[in-house]
Amino acid sequence: MTRELVFTDLCVTSARKSLLSTVSGSLQAGELVAVVGRSGSGKTMLTKAIMGLLPAQLELTGQVVLDGQRIDQLKSQDMDQVRGQRIGMLFQQPKRVLNPRLSIRAHMLEALGAYGWGKSRLHEAKIHSLLEEVGLFPAAEIAGKLPDQLSGGMAQRAMLAIALAADPDFILADEPTSSLDSTLKAEVLQLLRSKQQERSLGVLLITHDISSIRSIADRVVMVSDGAIVDQCSTTELFAEDRHPLTQELVQASLPATHPGREVSATALLQSVEAGKNYTRKAKGPAALAPTTLTLHTGEILGVVGRSGSGKSTFARLLAGLEKPSTGQIIAPEGTTEIPAVQVISQEPYASFDPRLPLRTGLLAAVHRLPAEQATDEIMQALAKVGLPPELLERKPGQCSGGQLQRMSIARALLVKPQVLICDESTSALDSVAQRHILDLLLELREQLGVGLVVISHDLEVIRYVSDSVAVFFEGRLVEHRSLGDFLSSPEHPHSKDLVAALDRSGPVQPAR
CATH class of the missing domain: 3.40.50.300 (P-loop containing nucleotide triphosphate hydrolases)
Structure with a gap:
């Protein structure tokens, strides 16, 4: 049957x-x-x-x-x-689903229905076989790790091994x-x-x-x-x-690129040998090695790298959310004040209070202004991101992901930033909503002249919006070049892997 x-x-x-x-x-x-x-x-x-x-x-x-x-x-x-x-199940974010206190071995034993020390030992060979089947080596070492000790790709492979353990149909x-x-x-x-x-x-x-x-x-x-x-x-x-x-x-x-644009020679924000080490007395490996990089006025810098490569740490240093362990983040030559920086997070739902209407969330950014002026500023910000005013009366859970991401951009614009950092801001959106948000960012760059740092694991996003690309690998900046040079002749092995993974089967569409 x-x-x-x-x-x-x-x-x-x-x-x-x-x-x-x-x-x-x-x-x-x-x-x-x-x-x-x-x-x-x-x-x-x-x-x-x-x-x-x-x-x-x-x-x-x-x-x-x-x-x-x-x-x-x-x-x-x-x-x-x-x-x-x-019926087995694979989830979107395995590290949030798996028990952080249990090893991968313990999760697999549970899936196999094996309890007790004696039965556990009998299934050790089966566990190793399943882990090797999904490409996790050395299996004995991986089996003993906790979910948070695995990279994103390894955790997803481990979840597949767990799902296969019971031999579902x-x-x-x-x-x-x-x-x-x-x-x-x-x-x-x-x-x-x-x-x-x-x-x-x-x-x-x-x-x-x-x-x-x-x-x-x-x-x-x-x-x-x-x-x-x-x-x-x-x-x-x-x-x-x-x-x-x-x-x-x-x-x-479909793959797309935006028309080339000459980047200003005026520096906007500079990282000079800035690095971060979270380990005790900085004796362990650094989350980010000393990094020197300049963001120019109106430039869109695409930042790519695997989970744990240091790209989000770099963004936090630029935004002033972390102090560098080495080096410094400085204003451009001839100025003394670091430009205003705002971060647009990956999960907009987490950046708004779910109990309060969105109007309250936006008012917090302009609470020092007179009430009438604050309302005008909010309405102007909503117009820039293409949202109707009636959404202000809704709570976060009553909006779509695309609407809420636009709302988070509007809130960021209220403080009139010179630099916007988008940390995986479109990863949770479908391709249509993602393209709309990226088009919005391109429009804001043209209208307001803001510098953009777009962090993404999706090279299609980077190709669509960026003027230049910075590649991070194992806590280091390994490549920083213009978008055209990066796509045509990547230098670092990881860069070559990223470019090779791009889907070129369809025609490249010009951005609007």
């Missing part, structure tokens, strides 16, 4: 509105189906509904059938036997590569595809990144506003007669 996971007429409702509306589909063993759509479209809600992980306040109707058995009606204890053993993967750089993203997706084919698994891959699934998915399902609006084979996805929302997402995922 063919192993199959079928969901029919799934509806998820809250007291206020419908979150998922009559969604139906199927997943057979041996195929990889990608579920794509914009942020907030209902993709993750679908996986939670299938796995029985919806919050208690939400109501589910419809059917979920696994190999002929309805699992949506199972009791909690019985459903626990389905999760992991028959199906795996639901919810944005498993969104926090990884281009090279690691390609590696993890190819690994997932190879394991899916070797084990004849059925994989449901949730993603907002269409470009990443072109070479691995068998079918694609497009979700919008909690409903399936389009589905087809991957080869048909890029046809011109597809649903308008599909075409919009495809178009936004």
